[in-house]
Amino acid sequence: MLKKLFKYEWKHFWKIPASINIFLGIITFIGVISLASPFWSLDLAGIDIMLGLSIFFYVLAIAAGSIAVTVCVAVRYYKNVYTDEGYLTNTLPVTARQIVISKLSVGILWSIITGAVVCISVMSLIYTAMLSYEDVDIIYELLHEFPEILIAFEEEMGISLPLFLFICLIQLLLNNTFSILKIYTAIALGQLFARHKVAGAIIWYIGEYVVFEIITSFMQRVPSMFNIFSPFAFSTGYYYYDSVGDYLVPSMLGSIAFSLIFSGALYFLTEHMLKNRLNLD
Amino acid sequence: MEALAEIRGLTKVYGNTLAVNNLNLVIPRGRIIGLLGPNGSGKTTLIKMINGLLTPTAGQILINGFAPGPETKARIAYLPERTYLQSGMKVSDLVDFFRDFYADFNRDKAFTMLSALNIPFTAQLKTLSKGTKEKVQLILVMSRDADLFILDEPIAGVDPAARDYILKTIITNYNENASILLSTHLISDIENILDEVIFIREGQVLTHMPVDQIREQYGQSVDAYFRGVFAC
Numbered sequence: 001m002l003k004k005l006f007k008y009e010w011k012h013f014w015k016i017p018a019s020i021n022i023f024l025g026i027i028t029f030i031g032v033i034s035l036a037s038p039f040w041s042l043d044l045a046g047i048d049i050m051l052g053l054s055i056f057f058y059v060l061a062i063a064a065g066s067i068a069v070t071v072c073v074a075v076r077y078y079k080n081v082y083t084d085e086g087y088l089t090n091t092l093p094v095t096a097r098q099i100v101i102s103k104l105s106v107g108i109l110w111s112i113i114t115g116a117v118v119c120i121s122v123m124s125l126i127y128t129a130m131l132s133y134e135d136v137d138i139i140y141e142l143l144h145e146f147p148e149i150l151i152a153f154e155e156e157m158g159i160s161l162p163l164f165l166f167i168c169l170i171q172l173l174l175n176n177t178f179s180i181l182k183i184y185t186a187i188a189l190g191q192l193f194a195r196h197k198v199a200g201a202i203i204w205y206i207g208e209y210v211v212f213e214i215i216t217s218f219m220q221r222v223p224s225m226f227n228i229f230s231p232f233a234f235s236t237g238y239y240y241y242d243s244v245g246d247y248l249v250p251s252m253l254g255s256i257a258f259s260l261i262f263s264g265a266l267y268f269l270t271e272h273m274l275k276n277r278l279n280l281d
Numbered sequence: 282m283e284a285l286a287e288i289r290g291l292t293k294v295y296g297n298t299l300a301v302n303n304l305n306l307v308i309p310r311g312r313i314i315g316l317l318g319p320n321g322s323g324k325t326t327l328i329k330m331i332n333g334l335l336t337p338t339a340g341q342i343l344i345n346g347f348a349p350g351p352e353t354k355a356r357i358a359y360l361p362e363r364t365y366l367q368s369g370m371k372v373s374d375l376v377d378f379f380r381d382f383y384a385d386f387n388r389d390k391a392f393t394m395l396s397a398l399n400i401p402f403t404a405q406l407k408t409l410s411k412g413t414k415e416k417v418q419l420i421l422v423m424s425r426d427a428d429l430f431i432l433d434e435p436i437a438g439v440d441p442a443a444r445d446y447i448l449k450t451i452i453t454n455y456n457e458n459a460s461i462l463l464s465t466h467l468i469s470d471i472e473n474i475l476d477e478v479i480f481i482r483e484g485q486v487l488t489h490m491p492v493d494q495i496r497e498q499y500g501q502s503v504d505a506y507f508r509g510v511f512a513c
Contacts, residue, residue, distance in 0.1 A: 001382070004381050004382065008378060008381075012367060012369070012370075080367075084363050084364060084365050085365055085366075085367060086334075086365075087334065087359075087361045087363065087365035088365040088366065090332075090333065090334055091332050091333070091334070091354050091357070091359050092354060092382050093351045093352075093354040093355035093382065093383070094351055094354075094382075095350075095351055194295070194296055276336060277336055278333070278334060278335070278336055279334075279335050279336055280329065280334045280335065
Protein backbone atom coordinates (compact mmCIF):
# COMPACT_ATOMS: atom_id res chain seq x y z
CA MET A 1 0.00 0.00 0.00
CA LEU A 2 2.89 2.37 0.76
CA LYS A 3 4.16 1.93 -2.78
CA LYS A 4 0.73 2.75 -4.21
CA LEU A 5 0.37 5.79 -1.96
CA PHE A 6 3.82 7.00 -3.03
CA LYS A 7 2.93 6.45 -6.69
CA TYR A 8 -0.27 8.49 -6.48
CA GLU A 9 1.30 11.15 -4.30
CA TRP A 10 4.02 11.66 -6.90
CA LYS A 11 1.53 11.56 -9.77
CA HIS A 12 -0.79 14.13 -8.21
CA PHE A 13 1.91 16.48 -6.95
CA TRP A 14 4.74 16.61 -9.51
CA LYS A 15 3.32 19.25 -11.86
CA ILE A 16 3.59 22.30 -9.56
CA PRO A 17 7.12 21.75 -8.16
CA ALA A 18 8.30 20.68 -11.63
CA SER A 19 6.94 23.96 -13.06
CA ILE A 20 8.74 25.94 -10.35
CA ASN A 21 12.00 24.14 -11.12
CA ILE A 22 11.55 24.73 -14.86
CA PHE A 23 11.05 28.42 -14.03
CA LEU A 24 14.33 28.37 -12.05
CA GLY A 25 16.00 26.67 -15.01
CA ILE A 26 14.75 29.36 -17.40
CA ILE A 27 16.03 32.12 -15.06
CA THR A 28 19.41 30.37 -14.92
CA PHE A 29 19.53 30.00 -18.70
CA ILE A 30 18.79 33.71 -19.16
CA GLY A 31 21.46 34.52 -16.56
CA VAL A 32 24.07 32.34 -18.25
CA ILE A 33 23.30 33.79 -21.72
CA SER A 34 23.44 37.28 -20.28
CA LEU A 35 26.77 36.69 -18.51
CA ALA A 36 28.27 35.00 -21.57
CA SER A 37 27.43 38.03 -23.70
CA PRO A 38 29.73 41.07 -23.77
CA PHE A 39 26.87 43.27 -22.53
CA TRP A 40 28.13 43.73 -18.97
CA SER A 41 31.58 44.82 -20.26
CA LEU A 42 30.10 47.75 -22.16
CA ASP A 43 30.86 51.19 -20.91
CA LEU A 44 27.26 52.24 -20.35
CA ALA A 45 25.91 54.71 -17.81
CA GLY A 46 24.18 52.95 -14.93
CA ILE A 47 25.35 49.48 -15.91
CA ASP A 48 26.57 48.82 -12.34
CA ILE A 49 23.09 49.56 -11.02
CA MET A 50 21.57 47.28 -13.65
CA LEU A 51 23.98 44.51 -12.67
CA GLY A 52 23.14 44.98 -9.01
CA LEU A 53 19.41 44.89 -9.76
CA SER A 54 19.79 41.80 -11.95
CA ILE A 55 21.65 39.96 -9.19
CA PHE A 56 19.03 41.10 -6.66
CA PHE A 57 16.13 39.83 -8.78
CA TYR A 58 17.96 36.59 -9.51
CA VAL A 59 18.51 35.94 -5.80
CA LEU A 60 14.88 36.89 -5.15
CA ALA A 61 13.62 34.47 -7.84
CA ILE A 62 15.77 31.63 -6.54
CA ALA A 63 14.64 32.22 -2.95
CA ALA A 64 10.99 32.55 -4.02
CA GLY A 65 11.22 29.32 -6.02
CA SER A 66 12.65 27.39 -3.06
CA ILE A 67 10.06 28.79 -0.68
CA ALA A 68 7.26 28.13 -3.19
CA VAL A 69 8.15 24.42 -3.33
CA THR A 70 8.06 24.21 0.49
CA VAL A 71 4.71 26.02 0.54
CA CYS A 72 3.36 23.59 -2.08
CA VAL A 73 4.46 20.62 0.06
CA ALA A 74 2.63 22.15 3.05
CA VAL A 75 -0.53 22.98 1.08
CA ARG A 76 -0.61 19.53 -0.50
CA TYR A 77 -0.44 17.84 2.93
CA TYR A 78 -3.06 20.11 4.47
CA LYS A 79 -5.46 19.88 1.54
CA ASN A 80 -5.11 16.15 0.96
CA VAL A 81 -5.33 15.12 4.61
CA TYR A 82 -7.37 17.72 6.50
CA THR A 83 -9.87 19.22 4.02
CA ASP A 84 -12.54 17.60 1.79
CA GLU A 85 -9.91 15.46 0.04
CA GLY A 86 -9.12 14.05 3.47
CA TYR A 87 -12.46 12.22 3.35
CA LEU A 88 -10.92 9.97 0.71
CA THR A 89 -7.34 9.91 2.02
CA ASN A 90 -8.44 8.97 5.52
CA THR A 91 -10.89 6.28 4.39
CA LEU A 92 -8.36 4.39 2.30
CA PRO A 93 -7.44 1.04 3.86
CA VAL A 94 -4.00 2.28 4.87
CA THR A 95 -2.37 3.26 8.15
CA ALA A 96 -1.66 6.81 9.29
CA ARG A 97 2.04 5.91 9.13
CA GLN A 98 1.78 4.99 5.45
CA ILE A 99 -0.01 8.26 4.67
CA VAL A 100 2.59 10.39 6.45
CA ILE A 101 5.60 8.49 5.07
CA SER A 102 4.35 8.60 1.46
CA LYS A 103 3.74 12.35 1.59
CA LEU A 104 6.94 13.03 3.50
CA SER A 105 9.03 11.03 0.99
CA VAL A 106 7.65 12.93 -1.98
CA GLY A 107 8.09 16.25 -0.13
CA ILE A 108 11.72 15.43 0.69
CA LEU A 109 12.42 14.34 -2.88
CA TRP A 110 11.12 17.63 -4.27
CA SER A 111 13.04 19.64 -1.66
CA ILE A 112 16.24 17.86 -2.68
CA ILE A 113 15.53 18.27 -6.40
CA THR A 114 14.87 21.99 -5.86
CA GLY A 115 18.02 22.31 -3.72
CA ALA A 116 20.04 20.64 -6.49
CA VAL A 117 18.51 22.93 -9.14
CA VAL A 118 19.38 26.00 -7.02
CA CYS A 119 22.98 24.74 -6.54
CA ILE A 120 23.40 24.04 -10.25
CA SER A 121 21.92 27.44 -11.04
CA VAL A 122 24.30 29.35 -8.76
CA MET A 123 27.32 27.33 -9.86
CA SER A 124 26.44 27.81 -13.54
CA LEU A 125 26.31 31.58 -13.10
CA ILE A 126 29.57 31.67 -11.12
CA TYR A 127 31.26 29.46 -13.71
CA THR A 128 30.04 31.60 -16.62
CA ALA A 129 30.97 34.86 -14.87
CA MET A 130 34.48 33.60 -14.04
CA LEU A 131 34.98 32.33 -17.56
CA SER A 132 33.67 35.47 -19.25
CA TYR A 133 35.17 38.17 -17.08
CA GLU A 134 38.17 36.60 -15.34
CA ASP A 135 39.05 34.10 -18.07
CA VAL A 136 39.23 31.36 -15.44
CA ASP A 137 37.73 27.93 -16.13
CA ILE A 138 36.88 26.73 -12.61
CA ILE A 139 35.91 23.22 -13.71
CA TYR A 140 39.14 22.76 -15.65
CA GLU A 141 41.21 24.03 -12.74
CA LEU A 142 39.28 21.88 -10.27
CA LEU A 143 39.82 18.74 -12.33
CA HIS A 144 43.41 19.65 -13.12
CA GLU A 145 44.34 20.17 -9.50
CA PHE A 146 41.98 17.63 -8.02
CA PRO A 147 44.62 15.36 -6.34
CA GLU A 148 46.21 18.42 -4.66
CA ILE A 149 42.80 19.71 -3.61
CA LEU A 150 41.97 16.35 -2.02
CA ILE A 151 45.18 16.41 0.03
CA ALA A 152 44.84 20.07 1.01
CA PHE A 153 41.21 19.52 2.00
CA GLU A 154 42.05 16.58 4.23
CA GLU A 155 44.91 18.49 5.87
CA GLU A 156 42.73 21.48 6.63
CA MET A 157 39.55 19.64 7.60
CA GLY A 158 40.99 16.49 9.13
CA ILE A 159 38.53 14.47 7.05
CA SER A 160 38.57 13.22 3.45
CA LEU A 161 36.53 15.08 0.85
CA PRO A 162 34.29 12.11 -0.10
CA LEU A 163 33.48 11.51 3.58
CA PHE A 164 32.81 15.22 4.09
CA LEU A 165 30.48 15.25 1.08
CA PHE A 166 28.70 12.17 2.41
CA ILE A 167 28.15 13.92 5.77
CA CYS A 168 26.88 16.98 3.87
CA LEU A 169 24.43 14.79 1.96
CA ILE A 170 23.10 13.17 5.17
CA GLN A 171 22.80 16.59 6.77
CA LEU A 172 20.94 17.95 3.74
CA LEU A 173 18.55 15.00 3.77
CA LEU A 174 17.84 15.29 7.50
CA ASN A 175 17.51 19.08 7.42
CA ASN A 176 14.93 18.78 4.65
CA THR A 177 13.08 16.06 6.57
CA PHE A 178 13.13 18.18 9.71
CA SER A 179 11.85 21.28 7.87
CA ILE A 180 8.92 19.39 6.32
CA LEU A 181 8.05 17.62 9.57
CA LYS A 182 7.93 20.98 11.37
CA ILE A 183 5.23 22.01 8.87
CA TYR A 184 3.34 18.69 9.11
CA THR A 185 3.33 18.83 12.91
CA ALA A 186 2.15 22.45 12.91
CA ILE A 187 -0.70 21.51 10.54
CA ALA A 188 -1.64 18.53 12.72
CA LEU A 189 -1.56 20.58 15.93
CA GLY A 190 -3.52 23.37 14.23
CA GLN A 191 -6.41 20.89 14.05
CA LEU A 192 -6.73 21.18 17.83
CA PHE A 193 -8.21 24.64 17.29
CA ALA A 194 -12.00 24.53 17.03
CA ARG A 195 -11.96 27.28 14.37
CA HIS A 196 -9.32 29.01 12.23
CA LYS A 197 -7.24 25.85 11.95
CA VAL A 198 -4.89 27.31 9.34
CA ALA A 199 -4.16 30.27 11.62
CA GLY A 200 -3.65 27.74 14.43
CA ALA A 201 -1.14 25.84 12.30
CA ILE A 202 0.77 29.07 11.60
CA ILE A 203 0.86 29.88 15.33
CA TRP A 204 2.17 26.36 16.08
CA TYR A 205 4.79 26.73 13.35
CA ILE A 206 6.03 30.03 14.77
CA GLY A 207 6.14 28.42 18.23
CA GLU A 208 8.14 25.46 16.90
CA TYR A 209 10.49 27.81 15.06
CA VAL A 210 11.22 29.85 18.19
CA VAL A 211 11.75 26.76 20.38
CA PHE A 212 14.09 25.09 17.89
CA GLU A 213 16.04 28.31 17.34
CA ILE A 214 16.60 28.58 21.11
CA ILE A 215 17.73 24.94 21.28
CA THR A 216 20.04 25.41 18.25
CA SER A 217 21.69 28.55 19.63
CA PHE A 218 22.20 26.79 22.98
CA MET A 219 23.74 23.75 21.26
CA GLN A 220 26.13 25.93 19.26
CA ARG A 221 27.65 27.09 22.54
CA VAL A 222 28.05 23.61 23.95
CA PRO A 223 31.55 22.91 22.47
CA SER A 224 32.85 26.16 23.99
CA MET A 225 31.45 25.30 27.42
CA PHE A 226 33.69 22.27 27.59
CA ASN A 227 36.78 24.34 26.92
CA ILE A 228 37.79 24.98 30.56
CA PHE A 229 41.13 26.47 29.50
CA SER A 230 39.54 29.40 27.73
CA PRO A 231 38.29 32.02 30.20
CA PHE A 232 36.23 33.67 27.46
CA ALA A 233 34.73 30.55 26.00
CA PHE A 234 31.60 30.35 28.12
CA SER A 235 30.71 34.01 27.95
CA THR A 236 31.56 34.63 24.31
CA GLY A 237 31.19 31.19 22.75
CA TYR A 238 34.44 31.97 20.94
CA TYR A 239 37.22 29.41 20.79
CA TYR A 240 40.38 28.96 18.76
CA TYR A 241 40.49 25.66 16.93
CA ASP A 242 43.51 24.02 15.33
CA SER A 243 41.70 23.71 12.00
CA VAL A 244 38.36 24.53 10.41
CA GLY A 245 37.51 20.84 10.47
CA ASP A 246 37.94 20.69 14.25
CA TYR A 247 34.92 22.93 14.58
CA LEU A 248 32.95 22.26 11.40
CA VAL A 249 32.83 18.45 11.42
CA PRO A 250 31.61 18.08 15.05
CA SER A 251 29.11 20.88 14.35
CA MET A 252 27.79 19.00 11.32
CA LEU A 253 27.58 15.74 13.27
CA GLY A 254 25.81 17.62 16.09
CA SER A 255 23.39 19.10 13.57
CA ILE A 256 22.72 15.61 12.17
CA ALA A 257 22.03 14.26 15.68
CA PHE A 258 19.78 17.26 16.41
CA SER A 259 17.79 16.82 13.19
CA LEU A 260 17.53 13.07 13.71
CA ILE A 261 16.23 13.29 17.29
CA PHE A 262 13.77 16.11 16.71
CA SER A 263 12.62 14.77 13.33
CA GLY A 264 11.80 11.50 15.10
CA ALA A 265 9.84 13.34 17.78
CA LEU A 266 7.95 15.47 15.26
CA TYR A 267 7.22 12.45 13.07
CA PHE A 268 5.66 10.49 15.94
CA LEU A 269 3.63 13.53 16.99
CA THR A 270 2.34 13.97 13.40
CA GLU A 271 1.44 10.29 13.16
CA HIS A 272 -0.19 10.28 16.60
CA MET A 273 -2.38 13.27 15.68
CA LEU A 274 -3.50 11.62 12.44
CA LYS A 275 -4.09 8.23 14.00
CA ASN A 276 -5.64 9.13 17.34
CA ARG A 277 -6.82 12.73 17.18
CA LEU A 278 -8.28 13.11 13.70
CA ASN A 279 -11.35 15.37 13.63
CA LEU A 280 -12.30 16.35 10.09
CA ASP A 281 -14.79 19.22 9.81
CA MET B 282 -26.12 -14.06 12.34
CA GLU B 283 -23.37 -11.95 13.88
CA ALA B 284 -24.03 -8.21 13.78
CA LEU B 285 -22.13 -6.21 11.18
CA ALA B 286 -21.48 -3.27 13.47
CA GLU B 287 -21.86 -2.67 17.19
CA ILE B 288 -21.72 0.75 18.75
CA ARG B 289 -21.64 1.11 22.51
CA GLY B 290 -21.80 4.26 24.62
CA LEU B 291 -20.61 6.42 21.73
CA THR B 292 -20.18 10.06 22.68
CA LYS B 293 -18.80 13.04 20.81
CA VAL B 294 -18.38 16.46 22.38
CA TYR B 295 -17.42 19.58 20.39
CA GLY B 296 -16.40 22.23 22.91
CA ASN B 297 -19.61 22.67 24.93
CA THR B 298 -21.82 20.90 22.39
CA LEU B 299 -22.83 17.29 22.83
CA ALA B 300 -23.18 16.03 19.25
CA VAL B 301 -23.57 12.31 20.02
CA ASN B 302 -24.70 11.31 23.47
CA ASN B 303 -23.99 7.80 24.78
CA LEU B 304 -25.37 6.21 21.62
CA ASN B 305 -25.90 2.46 21.38
CA LEU B 306 -26.66 0.76 18.08
CA VAL B 307 -26.42 -2.60 16.38
CA ILE B 308 -26.33 -2.73 12.57
CA PRO B 309 -27.41 -6.14 11.24
CA ARG B 310 -26.29 -7.70 7.97
CA GLY B 311 -28.27 -7.73 4.75
CA ARG B 312 -30.43 -4.67 5.44
CA ILE B 313 -30.98 -1.25 3.90
CA ILE B 314 -31.26 1.10 6.83
CA GLY B 315 -32.33 4.72 6.75
CA LEU B 316 -30.51 6.94 9.22
CA LEU B 317 -32.97 9.76 9.71
CA GLY B 318 -33.15 12.82 11.87
CA PRO B 319 -33.43 16.61 11.72
CA ASN B 320 -30.46 18.87 11.04
CA GLY B 321 -27.90 18.78 13.84
CA SER B 322 -29.22 15.51 15.27
CA GLY B 323 -25.80 13.83 15.01
CA LYS B 324 -26.22 11.69 11.88
CA THR B 325 -23.12 12.90 10.05
CA THR B 326 -21.07 12.91 13.26
CA LEU B 327 -22.02 9.27 13.84
CA ILE B 328 -21.18 8.36 10.24
CA LYS B 329 -17.81 10.12 10.42
CA MET B 330 -16.91 8.30 13.63
CA ILE B 331 -17.79 4.93 12.05
CA ASN B 332 -15.46 5.83 9.18
CA GLY B 333 -12.63 6.91 11.46
CA LEU B 334 -12.80 10.56 10.37
CA LEU B 335 -13.71 11.77 13.84
CA THR B 336 -12.27 10.55 17.11
CA PRO B 337 -14.98 9.68 19.65
CA THR B 338 -14.86 11.38 23.03
CA ALA B 339 -16.00 8.09 24.59
CA GLY B 340 -17.45 4.74 23.60
CA GLN B 341 -16.64 1.95 21.21
CA ILE B 342 -17.32 1.14 17.56
CA LEU B 343 -16.75 -2.36 16.20
CA ILE B 344 -17.22 -3.29 12.54
CA ASN B 345 -16.73 -6.99 11.83
CA GLY B 346 -15.13 -7.05 15.29
CA PHE B 347 -12.56 -4.33 14.48
CA ALA B 348 -12.31 -0.77 15.71
CA PRO B 349 -12.17 1.83 12.87
CA GLY B 350 -8.83 1.39 11.08
CA PRO B 351 -7.38 -0.07 7.88
CA GLU B 352 -9.27 -3.37 8.39
CA THR B 353 -12.68 -1.66 8.61
CA LYS B 354 -11.88 0.85 5.86
CA ALA B 355 -11.20 -2.08 3.53
CA ARG B 356 -14.78 -3.29 4.15
CA ILE B 357 -16.72 -0.01 4.33
CA ALA B 358 -17.71 1.90 1.19
CA TYR B 359 -18.38 5.47 2.26
CA LEU B 360 -20.01 8.24 0.30
CA PRO B 361 -19.65 11.54 2.17
CA GLU B 362 -21.97 14.48 1.72
CA ARG B 363 -19.19 16.47 0.04
CA THR B 364 -16.98 16.02 -3.01
CA TYR B 365 -13.73 14.42 -1.93
CA LEU B 366 -12.21 13.77 -5.34
CA GLN B 367 -9.20 15.70 -6.63
CA SER B 368 -10.42 17.93 -9.44
CA GLY B 369 -7.31 17.46 -11.59
CA MET B 370 -8.03 13.76 -12.12
CA LYS B 371 -9.79 12.10 -15.03
CA VAL B 372 -12.76 9.78 -14.41
CA SER B 373 -10.73 6.80 -15.64
CA ASP B 374 -7.85 7.77 -13.28
CA LEU B 375 -10.30 7.67 -10.39
CA VAL B 376 -11.47 4.22 -11.40
CA ASP B 377 -7.83 3.06 -11.45
CA PHE B 378 -7.22 4.74 -8.08
CA PHE B 379 -10.14 2.88 -6.47
CA ARG B 380 -9.10 -0.40 -8.09
CA ASP B 381 -5.56 0.02 -6.73
CA PHE B 382 -6.64 0.65 -3.15
CA TYR B 383 -9.81 -1.38 -2.70
CA ALA B 384 -9.48 -5.11 -3.31
CA ASP B 385 -13.28 -5.39 -3.58
CA PHE B 386 -13.58 -2.77 -6.34
CA ASN B 387 -15.18 -3.96 -9.59
CA ARG B 388 -13.82 -1.93 -12.51
CA ASP B 389 -16.27 -3.34 -15.08
CA LYS B 390 -19.23 -2.51 -12.88
CA ALA B 391 -17.95 1.08 -12.56
CA PHE B 392 -17.56 1.52 -16.33
CA THR B 393 -21.01 0.01 -16.96
CA MET B 394 -22.61 2.50 -14.58
CA LEU B 395 -20.60 5.42 -15.98
CA SER B 396 -21.78 4.50 -19.49
CA ALA B 397 -25.40 4.20 -18.33
CA LEU B 398 -25.25 7.74 -16.94
CA ASN B 399 -23.41 9.06 -20.06
CA ILE B 400 -20.34 10.11 -18.09
CA PRO B 401 -17.28 10.13 -20.37
CA PHE B 402 -14.36 8.10 -18.95
CA THR B 403 -11.79 10.56 -20.24
CA ALA B 404 -13.45 13.67 -18.79
CA GLN B 405 -11.49 15.64 -16.25
CA LEU B 406 -13.38 15.99 -13.01
CA LYS B 407 -13.07 19.78 -13.00
CA THR B 408 -15.01 19.93 -16.29
CA LEU B 409 -18.00 18.08 -14.80
CA SER B 410 -20.98 19.67 -13.06
CA LYS B 411 -21.45 19.28 -9.30
CA GLY B 412 -24.25 16.77 -9.84
CA THR B 413 -22.16 14.69 -12.25
CA LYS B 414 -19.26 14.67 -9.80
CA GLU B 415 -21.63 13.33 -7.16
CA LYS B 416 -22.77 10.63 -9.57
CA VAL B 417 -19.14 9.66 -10.26
CA GLN B 418 -18.48 9.49 -6.54
CA LEU B 419 -21.55 7.32 -5.94
CA ILE B 420 -20.63 5.00 -8.83
CA LEU B 421 -17.12 4.53 -7.39
CA VAL B 422 -18.53 3.71 -3.97
CA MET B 423 -21.25 1.38 -5.28
CA SER B 424 -18.78 -0.49 -7.49
CA ARG B 425 -17.28 -2.06 -4.42
CA ASP B 426 -18.32 -5.36 -2.91
CA ALA B 427 -18.15 -3.97 0.63
CA ASP B 428 -19.78 -5.26 3.81
CA LEU B 429 -21.15 -1.89 4.82
CA PHE B 430 -22.13 0.95 2.49
CA ILE B 431 -22.53 4.25 4.24
CA LEU B 432 -24.17 6.85 2.05
CA ASP B 433 -24.54 10.36 3.42
CA GLU B 434 -27.12 12.28 1.36
CA PRO B 435 -26.51 10.26 -1.84
CA ILE B 436 -29.35 11.76 -3.90
CA ALA B 437 -29.53 15.33 -2.62
CA GLY B 438 -27.50 16.90 -5.44
CA VAL B 439 -28.72 14.92 -8.44
CA ASP B 440 -31.68 15.40 -10.76
CA PRO B 441 -34.87 13.33 -10.21
CA ALA B 442 -34.23 11.20 -13.32
CA ALA B 443 -30.82 10.17 -12.04
CA ARG B 444 -32.26 9.49 -8.57
CA ASP B 445 -34.23 6.51 -9.84
CA TYR B 446 -31.12 5.07 -11.45
CA ILE B 447 -29.09 5.66 -8.29
CA LEU B 448 -31.68 4.03 -6.06
CA LYS B 449 -31.88 1.08 -8.45
CA THR B 450 -28.08 0.93 -8.33
CA ILE B 451 -28.11 0.91 -4.55
CA ILE B 452 -30.62 -1.95 -4.38
CA THR B 453 -28.91 -4.10 -6.99
CA ASN B 454 -25.30 -3.54 -6.00
CA TYR B 455 -24.94 -5.08 -2.61
CA ASN B 456 -24.77 -8.67 -1.52
CA GLU B 457 -27.00 -10.39 1.03
CA ASN B 458 -24.40 -10.15 3.79
CA ALA B 459 -23.84 -6.46 3.26
CA SER B 460 -25.85 -3.60 4.68
CA ILE B 461 -26.50 -0.06 3.55
CA LEU B 462 -26.75 2.80 5.99
CA LEU B 463 -28.39 5.67 4.17
CA SER B 464 -28.71 9.15 5.59
CA THR B 465 -31.03 11.59 3.82
CA HIS B 466 -33.69 14.22 4.23
CA LEU B 467 -35.48 13.05 1.07
CA ILE B 468 -37.36 10.32 2.92
CA SER B 469 -40.25 9.96 0.48
CA ASP B 470 -37.79 9.25 -2.35
CA ILE B 471 -36.05 6.42 -0.55
CA GLU B 472 -38.57 4.89 1.82
CA ASN B 473 -39.63 2.24 -0.66
CA ILE B 474 -36.18 0.69 -0.63
CA LEU B 475 -35.66 0.78 3.15
CA ASP B 476 -35.86 -2.29 5.38
CA GLU B 477 -35.30 -0.46 8.66
CA VAL B 478 -35.09 3.09 9.96
CA ILE B 479 -33.06 4.65 12.72
CA PHE B 480 -34.36 7.95 14.05
CA ILE B 481 -31.78 10.10 15.74
CA ARG B 482 -32.47 13.09 17.96
CA GLU B 483 -29.94 15.08 19.98
CA GLY B 484 -27.26 12.48 19.42
CA GLN B 485 -29.28 9.53 20.67
CA VAL B 486 -31.20 6.76 18.95
CA LEU B 487 -34.88 7.55 19.32
CA THR B 488 -36.27 4.66 17.31
CA HIS B 489 -34.77 1.69 15.49
CA MET B 490 -37.39 -0.48 13.85
CA PRO B 491 -38.39 -2.18 10.57
CA VAL B 492 -40.24 -0.03 8.05
CA ASP B 493 -43.08 -2.59 7.90
CA GLN B 494 -43.61 -2.19 11.63
CA ILE B 495 -44.05 1.59 11.24
CA ARG B 496 -46.61 1.02 8.52
CA GLU B 497 -48.48 -1.67 10.47
CA GLN B 498 -48.23 -0.19 13.95
CA TYR B 499 -48.80 3.49 13.10
CA GLY B 500 -50.57 3.16 9.75
CA GLN B 501 -48.28 5.80 8.28
CA SER B 502 -45.53 6.08 5.73
CA VAL B 503 -42.01 6.61 7.07
CA ASP B 504 -42.12 10.18 5.77
CA ALA B 505 -45.41 10.93 7.58
CA TYR B 506 -44.21 9.23 10.76
CA PHE B 507 -40.94 11.21 10.64
CA ARG B 508 -42.87 14.47 10.26
CA GLY B 509 -45.01 13.53 13.26
CA VAL B 510 -42.09 12.58 15.49
CA PHE B 511 -39.92 15.58 14.62
CA ALA B 512 -42.70 18.18 14.29
CA CYS B 513 -41.44 21.64 15.27
